Amino acid sequence: MANKINTFKHFLLILTMLISSFASFASEPTDNEPNANSTVSNEKVEDKVHEEGGFNAGKMILEHVADNHSWHLFGHISISLPVIVKTDKGIEVFSSSHFGHEGEEQYKGANYTYALHEGNVVVIDSQLGGIDEVATSSLSDFSITKNVAAMLFSMLLMLWIFLSVAKSANKNRGKAPKGLQSWIEPLIVFVRDDVAKPSIGKNYERFMPFLLTVFFFIWINNLLGLIPIFPGGSNLTGSISVAMVLAAFTLLITFFVANKHYWRHVFAMPGVPIPVLIILTPIEILGLFLRPFVLMIRLFANITAGHIISLAFFSLIFIFGEMNVGLGLGVSVLSLVFTIFMGALELLVAFLQAYVFALLSAIYFGAAVDEGHDVNHHHDHETVSAH
Amino acid sequence: MELVKPSIGLIFWMIISFSIILFLLKKFAWKPILGMIKEREESIESALAAAENAKLEMKALQANNERILVQARAERDQLLKDARDIREQMIAEAKGLATKEGERLLKSARENIQNEKMAAITELKNQVASLSIDIAEKILKSELSSDEKQKSLVNTFLKDINLN
Numbered sequence: 001m002a003n004k005i006n007t008f009k010h011f012l013l014i015l016t017m018l019i020s021s022f023a024s025f026a027s028e029p030t031d032n033e034p035n036a037n038s039t040v041s042n043e044k045v046e047d048k049v050h051e052e053g054g055f056n057a058g059k060m061i062l063e064h065v066a067d068n069h070s071w072h073l074f075g076h077i078s079i080s081l082p083v084i085v086k087t088d089k090g091i092e093v094f095s096s097s098h099f100g101h102e103g104e105e106q107y108k109g110a111n112y113t114y115a116l117h118e119g120n121v122v123v124i125d126s127q128l129g130g131i132d133e134v135a136t137s138s139l140s141d142f143s144i145t146k147n148v149a150a151m152l153f154s155m156l157l158m159l160w161i162f163l164s165v166a167k168s169a170n171k172n173r174g175k176a177p178k179g180l181q182s183w184i185e186p187l188i189v190f191v192r193d194d195v196a197k198p199s200i201g202k203n204y205e206r207f208m209p210f211l212l213t214v215f216f217f218i219w220i221n222n223l224l225g226l227i228p229i230f231p232g233g234s235n236l237t238g239s240i241s242v243a244m245v246l247a248a249f250t251l252l253i254t255f256f257v258a259n260k261h262y263w264r265h266v267f268a269m270p271g272v273p274i275p276v277l278i279i280l281t282p283i284e285i286l287g288l289f290l291r292p293f294v295l296m297i298r299l300f301a302n303i304t305a306g307h308i309i310s311l312a313f314f315s316l317i318f319i320f321g322e323m324n325v326g327l328g329l330g331v332s333v334l335s336l337v338f339t340i341f342m343g344a345l346e347l348l349v350a351f352l353q354a355y356v357f358a359l360l361s362a363i364y365f366g367a368a369v370d371e372g373h374d375v376n377h378h379h380d381h382e383t384v385s386a387h
Numbered sequence: 388m389e390l391v392k393p394s395i396g397l398i399f400w401m402i403i404s405f406s407i408i409l410f411l412l413k414k415f416a417w418k419p420i421l422g423m424i425k426e427r428e429e430s431i432e433s434a435l436a437a438a439e440n441a442k443l444e445m446k447a448l449q450a451n452n453e454r455i456l457v458q459a460r461a462e463r464d465q466l467l468k469d470a471r472d473i474r475e476q477m478i479a480e481a482k483g484l485a486t487k488e489g490e491r492l493l494k495s496a497r498e499n500i501q502n503e504k505m506a507a508i509t510e511l512k513n514q515v516a517s518l519s520i521d522i523a524e525k526i527l528k529s530e531l532s533s534d535e536k537q538k539s540l541v542n543t544f545l546k547d548i549n550l551n
């Protein structure tokens with residue numbers, strides 16, 4: 001039985017890596033485009049060109065994948081979100097509607113005049129009219145952006161789902177699960193039996209809340225991100241900040257629970273001669289941080305790449321449509337088929353990434369609390385760092 | 388690059404809200420749900436164990452029943468055999484009694500017959516005797532009816548009697 005689970009796990013890991021490598025190859029060409037127009041003057045020229053009837057796929061895709069200060073619904077309708085900026089002169093809160101639909105207008109706040117530049121809030125020098133670089137560098141943007149709003153929405157959704165499951169679990173105590181509970185419960189049991197138990201061992205229970213929260217947070221947000229319309233569509237789990245916070249939680253928990261045995265393995269691997277330790281210990285210390293870093297990159301890259309590919313397929317329609325309407329219509333069929341295929345793949349990836357994140361976190365926790373000296377586990381540990 | 392640049396605002400909100408939701412879910416969702424799942428698994432396990440026990444008990448009971456049945460059958464057979472034996476014995480006894488009684492009856496009948504026969508013979512003898520006496524009387528009467536005859540007879544007797 002245990003062997004079977006392991007084979008399944010390895011299969012999943014290999015699949016994830018294959019998909020992620022495929023995704024990163026596919027995203028390369030689109031990544032290059034924004035580089036070309038990163039300077040301000042260049043972009044203004046480009047903008048003018050596109051306003052005159054061009055379609056810039058790279059810009060469109062990046063706009064959709066990146067964070068935003070307003071939540072676009074459809075057409076010219078979007079939800080304005082609060083902008084919260086902290087500057088050297090204090091905190092200011094105002095609605096993003098002040099920037100206008102396209103983010104082209106300036107807002108004169110109490111301390112500074114603000115505007116949007118490439119989606120970022122910048123301070124405008126009131127005398128010269130350009131960007132005040134000094135004030136902008138001291139500005140911290142704590143706005144409720146589209147991603148923050150989506151995150152809050154997803155958290156409310158999670159609270160609603162799991163509190164109602166908890167309620168019905170309480171009501172159906174000792175009985176068969178019902179409704180939403182019977183859908184969620186197998187997933188919880190899956191996380192417990194296939195993620196936590198085999199990777200952590202007998203002390204798995206203290207890590208269950210974090211593993212479950214991370215698993216469902218990633219999965220639900222991955223799924224919400226696949227929904228193209230409000231309240232989905234934001235690339236939350238594909239945002240490096242969110243992935244970073246999640247990985248940081250894993251890292252901190254690992255540090256917090258790690259026992260003597262774990263630290264000895266990091267700083268002075270038992271049974272290794274000192275000259276080797278001089279090389280090995282820095283690598284081990286680097287490994288401590290590399291593991292969560294890879295967790296972050298994996299999640300971020302997989303989800304962002306999925307979004308970029310889907311958007312790229314749609315961009316094809318408009319690119320060909322600009323050449324010839326008939327061509328655009330023809331390509332749209334092909335694009336649709338590919339997007340449906342990608343959507344199905346992304347559904348799998350959505351689950352897979354949540355599973356992999358939880359599983360690897362569990363494996364790191366397991367290594368941190370492991371008491372034994374058995375060779376088998378050490379081998380496992382090495383395999384993990386190889387990922 | 389915009390895409391891989393972490394944004395302070397999102398990190399800030401993420402840390403706060405993720406901590407809050409982690410706490411809330413831990414307290415109000417995961418604990419009760421996991422507790423309930425564990426409780427149910429234990430109850431299912433104990434129910435399964437109880438069922439297994441019941442099965443074993445049932446098996447034992449069945450074996451017991453079988454044993455009792457076999458015993459009962461043996462007892463029945465024994466009873467039937469006993470009954471048959473008793474019947475045969477009774478029949479034999481009755482037969483023996485009947486034979487004895489018959490023999491006794493026959494014997495007494497035979498004795499009766501013998502007695503009757505003896506009585507009849509005795510009576511016959513008596514009657515013959517009396518008849519003989521009668522006849523003798525009659526003959527004597529007739530023999531001695533006249534004087535000559537009486538003389539002749541005395542003569543004969545006298546003749547017979549030798550004067551020795």
